[in-house]
Amino acid sequence: MIYPDNFEQKIEFQKVRQLLLERCLSPLGKEKVEEMHFSASYDEIEPLLFQTEEFVRIREEEDSFPADHFYDMRPVLRRIRVEGAWIDQNALFELRRSLQTINGIVAFLRCDEEKTPKYPYLLALAGEVLTFPEITRRIDSILDGFGQVKDHASPRLSEIRRELTSTMNGISKSLNAILRRAQAEGYVDKDVSPSMRDGRLVIPVNPSHKRKIKGIVHDESASGKTVFIEPSEVVEANNRIRELEADERREIIKILTDFTNYLRPFLPDLLESYEFLAKIDFIQAKAAFATLIGGIKPSIDNTPQIDWVEAVHPLLYLSLKKQNRKIVPLDIILEGDNRLLVISGPNAGGKSVCLKTVGLLQYMVQCGLLIPLKENSRVGVFNDIFIDIGDEQSIENDLSTYSSHLLNMKFFEKHCNGKSLLLIDEFGSGTEPRIGAAIAEALLDRFNRRQSFGVITTHYQNLKHFANENKGVVNGAMLYDRHEMQPLFRLAIGNPGSSFAVEIARKTGIPEDVIAHASEIVGKDYIDMDKYLQDISRDKRYWERKRDEIRRERKRLEEITSKYEADLETINKQKKEILAQAREQAERLLAESNARIENTIREIREAGADKEKTKQIRQSLREFKEKIEPVDMPEIKKRKKQKQKQTAGNDNGLKAAQPLAAGDTVRLIGQSSPGEIMEISGKKAVVAFGMIKSTVDLSKLERVSANQIKKEKKASNTRDLLHERKLNFKQDIDVRGMRGDEALQAVMYFVDDAIQLGVSRVRILHGTGTGALRQVIREYLGSVHGVARFQDEHVQFGGTGITVVDLE
Known part of the structure; x- marks a missing residue:
């Protein structure tokens, strides 16, 4: 059910129909547009x-x-x-x-x-x-x-057209002969050619010579300087053409029939x-x-609900687009315990636009149209949409504005249920404020008891209190920049809005004594409450922005963590593969070496200790040894030589370094993790790296001292500590309520930490107040070398109550 009868006019859906009609390719589609229904x-x-x-x-x-x-x-x-x-x-x-x-x-x-x-x-x-x-x-x-x-198309038509062509050719030849003769005798100009009049071929002739050519005069030019004569020689042929053309038409009708x-x-x-x-x-x-x-198909459920992200009024979007202006999208949720949204805020702040956006988009989607919002939105289905927007005052029916509103409310109260969507603008207005507010509150309570959904705009404080105290109803506010004194056209759900009546009156030039008198009439509590609503609205925007920053940072850390875990898994896999390949290669080389040594011993024995033969055999063994050295052996030898130079005695540099033994602290050459040698077997050692034991060639190990390990560990701890401090550093400080010296000291420590940790931007929340605290903090910031610049925060996020500091 849609109420009232002019519902489409109320939400401007008629303009949507017109835009659809303009995009149809034929009356076929236009007929369907007119038939489109909720x-x-x-x-x-x-x-x-x-x-x-x-x-x-x-x-x-x-x-x-x-x-x-x-x-x-x-x-x-x-x-x-x-x-x-x-x-x-x-x-x-x-x-x-x-x-x-x-x-x-x-x-x-x-x-x-x-x-x-x-x-x-x-x-x-x-x-x-x-x-x-x-x-x-x-x-x-x-x-x-x-x-x-x-x-x-038919044999008879083919025959008729052949005769027509033949007859036309005969007429053309006759006319051309007559025309050439007339031109030769001077009756007709040289550049004249036959023309058609009333379906008959004729010759244009000067009126003074019309008697020179025998035939029928069919027409005369508008100026009277030319007459059109059908020569008597072709009259019969032209008559035959007329007959053939009639035969052709009859045959075509027969074919079509x-x-x-x-x-x-x-x-x-x-x-x-x-x-x-x-x-x-x-x-x-x-x-x-x-x-x-920019419409999309949203996720739609067979239940009454609204969960829209960045929804846009399509007609307003098109209008602003022509003016090169951007529209402010709407985020709104109506579900569960927050079914009825009571929106308050200043006039011209966007309350009615919000209301119409909800009505138009819900009506569009239930007519089968795609709507402009984000993909993560969810749309529901309502059985009824009731709307009360605008002035329905009627002279004929003797209805006042308030009476028409009451008639609508009577209908809503009678028919609304848990699958109804109510859209009410300026709820309870149009009569004496106290009784209007009371009736509006009673109706709101009835709508809530019926489990209805809805968006309701109001200025009444009692409705804001009702929404705050009753489950199923929630407050909403159209945000307003109190410093620039202009609406932001953004809806914030959770807190009531201020009407900014005093500020707007002051901006329009109402005398200050009149404003003061008005404030005395309504009382300090009322004025203070409006101010608290403004402060709550400002703080809410600030913490919403902080929550978004934390969400983005958390997402970034999760992505980094996932990347590191994937890289670590890849490294471990590669390590296992390398170790397996190395083990296989070592076993193969060991087997080959043992075979070569046994063969060498056998050849020496067979040579009978011949020195020359033994020398050749040993040379062959050395060449084999050089051949099987790993690719990185030169680098390992280089490191071993450097180690030997460092540990050699004074015996002319010829004394070798102390060999590795069980119990020594060592590490793999080029690595940083220390381990302890458990046992040595030939040229291999079993080394414990923490809880992991590994068999390693002695040539790949180097001895490390306890002092060296301690220094490296200290450097690593320092880096980790700075990294942890940077992760935990909060880029905002709140010094509201502190004394001047106390706030200044907190800001000094805060800025010093930010510079030390390399943070590029911080924010200081000091509030507006008298401006003294803001001035003291900015004087200090101007004296700090690490501060590149500082300025007020954007009006949407706090304006002059927050200083944004960019650090070098």
Whole structure:
């Protein structure tokens, strides 16, 4: 149910209809736009939204969709249902082209029917639509590509047109002969040629010579300087042409009548196909409109709810776009315990726009239109939408503004339920404020008891209190910049708004003594409460911004953590693979070395201790040893030599370094983690790195001292401590309520820490007050070398009550 009768006018939906009509390709789609209606059926709404979303994708991704020749042939098809009627030539040509469009659309949608279809909802709409290829072929046998009847449409027509051509050629030859003779004798000018008058070929002649040529005068020029004569030699031939043309028309009518008789049995199915074409035209118009306003298919549930993120009033968006201005989007939630939203705030602050945005978008989506909001929004379905916006005062019906509001409220109270959406502007206004506020509160209580949903705007304090104290009702405020004295057009849910009546009165130039007197009349408590509402609104914006910053930082840390964990997993995997390859290579080299040594011993024995032969064998063994050294052996040797130089005695540098032994503290060359040698077996050592034991070549180990480990650990701890301090550092400090010296000392420590940790920007919340604390803090900031600049925060986030500091 939609209330009142002029609901569409109230929310400007008529303009939406007009924009849709402008995007239709034919009367087919326009008819569907006029038939478009509000639906409370989820099963009806969801397919409509999916169809439009799929067509938006077709507009964006496809070039082959047939979009021409959307002709409405239904009037013609209904007319030829009568026996003896025939379809005219132009209508037949439009029928052929529109049938080709229907065939093309159905083929486009069915092209991937065997696979998972790309556009399942549009494919379902095509359903059992017939495409009539045989009708198209029959039309092609009658008409050519320009819509003209072909010569061979029938044997009789072919015969008639051959005779027509022959007769016309004969007339043309006769006329040209007569014309040349007349030109030779001077009766007709040299540049004159035969022309056509009343369907007959004639010769233009000067009136003074008209008796020189025998024939019939058919016409005279407007100036009277030319007469058009049909020579008597061609009169009979022209008469024959007239007869043949009449025969041609009768034969064409016969051909069209025969085709119409063939077509007549198919008329019911043809009308169904044009109904399909009408729906496609309507859907493409909705898709074009969605593209214009940035509309999407939201997540929709079969339950009454509103959870919209960055919703936009489409008509206001288009209007501001023409002026190169940006619209402020609306975030709003109506669900659970917050079903009824009571919005307060200054006049011209956007309350009514908010109300109309909710009404228009909810009505649009339940008419099957895509709406402009973010993808993470959720939309519900309401059975009823009731609206009370504007002045319904009527002289004829003797209704005052307040009386008309009360009539609406009577209807709302009688019919609203848990699936109703109420939209009420300036609730309770139009009469004496105290009784108006009381009646409004009683009605609000009744709406709440009925579990209804709604958006209600008001200036009454008692309704703000009611919303704060009753489950199911929540306060909302249209934000206002108290420093710039201008509305921000943003809705904040959770706290009531201030009307800023005193500030606005002061800005408009009302004398200060009048404002003071007014403040005395309403009382200090009322003025203070309004001021507290303003402070709450400002602080709420500040902490909302802080929450967003924390959310973004947390997300960034989660991404970094995930990246490091993935990198660590990759490194561990690579480490295992390298160790496995190294172990396999070592085993292979060991086996080869043992075989080579045994072979060398055998050859030495067989050589019988021959020195020369033994020398050659040892040289061969050395070459093998050099061959199997790892690629990085030169680097390892270099490090070993450096180590030996550091640890060598004074015995002319020839004394070797102390060999590694069990119990020594060592680490892998090039690494930082220390370990302890558990045991040594040949050229390998078992080393414990923490809880992990590993077998390592002695050549890859180096001894480290306790002092060296201690120094490296201290440096690492310092880096970790600075990193932790930076992560935990808060970039905001609140010094409101502190004494001047106490606040200044806190700011000094805060700024010093920020500079030490390399923070680029900090914020100091000192409030407005008298401005003394702000001045002291800024004098100090001006003397700090690490401070690049400082300025007021943006008006939306605190203005002069917060100083933003950029650090070098």
